[in-house]
Amino acid sequence: MKLATPLASLLGVRYALVQAPMANVQPPSLAAVVSNAGGLGSIAGATLSADALREAIREVRAATSAPFGVNLFAPPYLNDSAFEVILEERPAVFSFTFGQIDPTRLREAGIVVLGTATTAEEARALDVDVIVAQGAEAGGHRGTFLGSFEDALVPLAELLPAVVAAVDVPVIAAGGIMDGTHAAGALALGAQGVQPGTAFLFTPECAAPPEWLDALRTYDTVVTPAYTGRHARAARTPFLEHLMSGPPPLPFPEQRAAVAARADAEGFFLGGTGARRARDLSAADLVAAIVAETDAA
Numbered sequence: 001m002k003l004a005t006p007l008a009s010l011l012g013v014r015y016a017l018v019q020a021p022m023a024n025v026q027p028p029s030l031a032a033v034v035s036n037a038g039g040l041g042s043i044a045g046a047t048l049s050a051d052a053l054r055e056a057i058r059e060v061r062a063a064t065s066a067p068f069g070v071n072l073f074a075p076p077y078l079n080d081s082a083f084e085v086i087l088e089e090r091p092a093v094f095s096f097t098f099g100q101i102d103p104t105r106l107r108e109a110g111i112v113v114l115g116t117a118t119t120a121e122e123a124r125a126l127d128v129d130v131i132v133a134q135g136a137e138a139g140g141h142r143g144t145f146l147g148s149f150e151d152a153l154v155p156l157a158e159l160l161p162a163v164v165a166a167v168d169v170p171v172i173a174a175g176g177i178m179d180g181t182h183a184a185g186a187l188a189l190g191a192q193g194v195q196p197g198t199a200f201l202f203t204p205e206c207a208a209p210p211e212w213l214d215a216l217r218t219y220d221t222v223v224t225p226a227y228t229g230r231h232a233r234a235a236r237t238p239f240l241e242h243l244m245s246g247p248p249p250l251p252f253p254e255q256r257a258a259v260a261a262r263a264d265a266e267g268f269f270l271g272g273t274g275a276r277r278a279r280d281l282s283a284a285d286l287v288a289a290i291v292a293e294t295d296a297a
Contacts, residue, residue: 002184002294007130007170007192011112012067012092014038015291017183018114018132018172019283020197021071021095022140023047025212025270028056030205030283032063037287040093041068050081057089067092069114074099074145077253086111095132097143098230103127114172116143118152120162123171132195133163135175139198139272141232142223149231153223157189164190178274180293187294196290198271202278203286215267216275227268229255235275239267 003015011018019034021044031041043060045053053070060068070091072082077098086094087109094106095114103113107129115128122145123131134143135156144152154162156175164171173186174195183194198216201208215235222236226243229252234240249255259265281289 002187003291005192011040013040016193017287017290018193018195019200020195022197025208026206028059031068032060033205033283034287035064035066035068037284039287043070045070046073050085053082054085057091069093069095071095074101099145100126117163118142118144120166122146123163123166130170130172131163131167132172132174133159135159137176137273138174139233140270141230160189160191176272176274178277180290181297183290183294184297198275199278199286200283201271203283205283212269215269216271221271221273225249227259228252232270233272235269235271237267
C-alpha cells in the first residue's frame with residue numbers, strides 16, 4: 001500500500017490520507033466515517049464554541065475507536081477556551097492554520113501536531129510534527145501567514161519539492177487531490193501523505209447543500225478576500241464577482257460578518273480547482289478508491 005507510509009504510523013492510521021477540515025459545511029460525523037475507513041478524519045473546530053467543540057469531539061469518539069484530528073485557527077484568531085478543550089479531550093492529532101502555535105503543551109499531552117504552510121519559508125518557521133503543504137489549487141481559506149497571499153499562491157507541484165527540501169518532518173500534500181493519480185504524483189514529489197478536501201465535500205456524509213455543489217461544478221474558482229476579508233478559493237459566482245468589483249474588504253473576520261448581514265448574501269461557496277472532477281461516492285468508498293488508485297498509478 002503506497003499510502004501506508006511512515007506518516008501513517010505516526011498518525012496511527014492505516015493510510016496517510018487526511019480529510020481536510022471544512023468549517024461551516026462538514027458535520028463532525030464525517031470525521032468518524034473517514035477514520036473508520038482507515039484515513040484520518042478531521043473535525044473543523046475553528047468556528048465552534050468551546051462547548052460545541054467538546055461535544056463534537058465526544059460525538060466522533062463515540063463513533064470510532066480510530067484516531068482523528070481537530071483543526072483550529074492560530075492566534076490571533078484562536079479561542080483560548082477551545083484550545084483548552086483540545087488539551088483536556090486529547091484527540092490523537094491537532095492541526096492548525098493561519099499562523100504559528102507553541103506546540104509544547106500539545107506534545108506534553110501526547111498529541112501529534114500538524115501546521116499549514118503555503119511556502120517553504122512558512123514551513124521552516126513552523127515547529128510541528130508534520131507540515132501540511134497547501135498548494136494554490138486548494139479550496140477554502142489560504143493558510144498564508146508570512147509574506148503576501150499573491151506570492152504564496154504556489155502550485156502544489158512546485159510547492160511540495162520546496163517544502164520537502166526545507167524541513168526534516170513528514171509533509172502532507174493539499175490542493176487538487178481528487179483521486180489516486182493525484183495522490184501518487186504527490187508521493188513521487190516527496191510527500192508522505194495527502195489531504196483531500198473538495199473531494200470529500202461531494203460525499204453524502206458531508207451533506208453540503210446542493211447549491212454549493214452545483215456552483216462548484218458550474219463556475220471556475222477564484223482566490224479573493226472579497227467575502228471574508230481573508231483570501232479564500234471559492235466558486236466565482238455572480239454574487240462573488242459583484243463583491244470583487246466593490247470597495248476593498250474589511251479585515252477578517254469583520255468583512256464576513258458585514259457581507260453575511262446583507263439581504264443578498266448568497267453565492268459564496270468554498271472549493272478547490274478540482275471540483276468538476278469530484279465523484280459521487282460515499283466517504284468510505286472515496287477513501288478506498290484513492291488508496292486503490294494510488295497503488296495502481
